[in-house]
């Protein structure tokens with residue numbers, strides 16, 4: 001099912017987490033016993049399927065995307081994988097509009113993986129949503145390997161680099177960068 005979701009992502013021109021990143025997210029979800037997960041950027045459901053595999057059977061994943069076509073593909077992937085409908089909440093819309101409606105401190109894991117320009121806003125919302133001990137995951141935190149290269153000063157690289165800096169200096173968080181896929185930044189909420 002993961003393979004099909006990945007193929008559909010390629011057909012729709014939508015990126016998906018690397019297999020190594022997906023495997024890490026599954027382990028993190030399992031280690032947290034994550035019953036409540038938020039994903040910013042549904043895509044065709046690749047990362048969601050990985051996380052659902054690690055979550056307990058009564059865990060619910062809330063996933064947000066602006067592209068209805070991507071979410072339709074994700075819903076199809078969830079159904080094909082035998083995921084019970086009650087385990088996913090697929091919300092169409094802009095994360096900037098949807099995230100403020102979600103409850104403070106109610107989530108175990110938040111994955112941010114859409115629109116790097118908006119990462120500063122999404123990660124702030126994510127920190128608010130996490131319970132103590134919960135984990136923020138930022139996919140694409142190396143932005144095509146450009147973030148560690150100081151010569152790269154284009155707009156997106158600069159935004160993603162600043163997000164990493166801000167998370168490292170945020171006393172509410174314990175961050176670590178994993179060299180998986182395009183960089184997976186994980187930060188535990190103290």
Ligand SMILES: C[S@@+](CC[C@H](N)C(=O)[O-])C[C@H]1O[C@@H](n2cnc3c(N)ncnc32)[C@H](O)[C@@H]1O
Pocket residue numbers: 014015016017039040041042043044045046047048064065066067070093094095113114115118
């Ligand atoms: C990289 S894909 C997400 C992939 C998914 N997390 C996975 O690994 O399977 C990015 C998704 O973010 C969505 N997206 C891009 N800009 C967005 C925005 N401003 N607001 C919400 N979603 C956005 C795209 O429609 C796309 O489906």
